[in-house]
Amino acid sequence: MIRWLLRRLAQAVATFLVVTLLLFLLMRVAPGDPLARLVDQRRVSPEELSLLRARFGLDQPIGQQLGQFLQGVSSGDLGVSIAHYPDQVSTLLWTRLGPSVLLGGTVLLINFTLGVWLGVFQAERRGSRWDRWLTRLSLTGYSVPSFWLALILVAIFSLHWHWLPATQMTDPLLSGSAPLATKAIDLVRHLILPVLTLSLVSLASAMRYQRTAMLEVLRLDFVRAAAARGLTPGQVRWRHAWRNALFPMLTLLGLWIPFLVTGSVFVEAIFNWPGIGALAAEAILGRDYPLLQGTAMLAAAVVLLGNLLADVGHLLLDPRVRAT
């Protein structure tokens, strides 16, 4: 088991290195110049420009750039942002991590509690009116583009009714010395609309996965045997049926863990949420090579981590996997 884990870990590291290399090359091949925007905004003399190029190392041959880059990565240095000069990319990512995890974590929490519960609820009532309407509603949510839904929700709850704030994570007018409870309420109020947007468009997938997985288990004899032994419907449902219907959810969770960190580019941008998704959007628009590269690498790392965690989860929970 330890050997399996080590091998899995080595695979993840190797994949990460390949992704890093590809990202680096892709970024250099892409058209556009990171300093072009700078030149657009104000007059820059050719001397100044070459000085700037030298500062960011853009004048060196690509092999050398790569060498420096990899050296930096190995020591946790992702370079300096161009648009946010002289901030370190790693610092920028770190400060944006909290808000993204808060937003993404809330959404995942909802999907994997409410979504799981609704999926189980549907599976037990397959073909009923409840099942059909929940399917329709969730698929409607699934088909709606998140940026459109975000704007509609803002139009209704912020602009029309003035119930909830439309942007930011906190009220900029709220004084720093306000009581903790007031701050918490303020944060929650800001959280509602982005969370609602992301949950409405993603809840369906958790529900569908759980419904299918549960339907597959419910027709197995051990579930019937549990009922025949005199367990209550709740015990049959959770202790026997659901415990065997959670593996697809584990895989799904592994696939969604990156979402915790990378957030949603569109939704964060619309709500001006200070997360990594919004940062990535900025980096793309500003052709901020180092920042974009850092964001993409972080995303890749978390994707690999999510997969690894799902595998470990399977290993811990499924005796059949443990045996192999």
Next chain:
Amino acid sequence: MSTEPLLEVQDLVKHYQSGGWLSGTRQTTYAVNGVSFSINAGETLALVGESGSGKTTVGRTILRLQEPTSGSARFLGTDLFDMPRSALRKLRRRMQIIFQDPYSTLDPRMTVGSSVAEGLEIHRIVPRADITSRVHALLEEVGLDPDDAKKYPHEFSGGQRQRIGIARALAVEPHFLVCDEPVSALDVSVQAQILNLLLDLQRDRGLTYLFIAHDLAVVRHIAHRTIVMYLGYIVEEGTTDLLLTTPRHPYTQALLSAVPDSEAAQVADRIILPGDPPSPSAIPHGCPFASRCFHPEKDQRCRSERPVLRTLGQSQVACHYATEEEA
């Protein structure tokens, strides 16, 4: 043996509704159409028929793993179909079920020990401290090693899993066991072992079995009486010996001739029924078997009038033209 049967089923009907609303036509599947029988304590009654005959539905419905459409089932003095679910849960320790598929009968995430122990815990059969030793005793009783309690189902063969399923059912000390084709999925050599185990357990514990099977070969070793079902109807009922030597209903005769080494197969030519049984959602008006019947006297009456079970010698037969002398 008491005069009152352990289980008395009357006019059991189970119809399924499918489709509806968006999916177009509503369809009714007539799985079980008025089945009555009784089982005495300590007896084995076999329920035989091909797939779609409703035999599994009968087994599941009398345990109320499915809700019956109508009918009654008196068990230990109460009507199971009339009982609130909470009261039924208490009574469940008196009736258990063994399933056909050894690969889905056990919870893959539970050790064998906890699967067997669960029933003990729910019904508080033994004090908490004695659970482990009771689990070990049960595993030994079905021919397994007490150390197997720590293992998971995937570590066992099909036959061993059936043994575990039996131990799990026995844990709650039932009087009555529905055996739903418990050996159909096993190798022939293993089948005999499991059947012998069931016979031993019946002798030692005084168990009563409803034994569901799809052919007569398995049944002859284990069942005192046999009921043959076709399309949700009982077509013949009698002692197993009688059914195997002098089958009255053409369908029973056909079933018997399919048993490889039976006398019937040697004496008469093998009977090959033409076609498939009709769909249980479109049962013919007359005799359900008429479309495949080879009886020489088959006529218009068979197509229009449904035969009821009538006594013929010591058997009950649902056929207009079955006679006593012919076999």
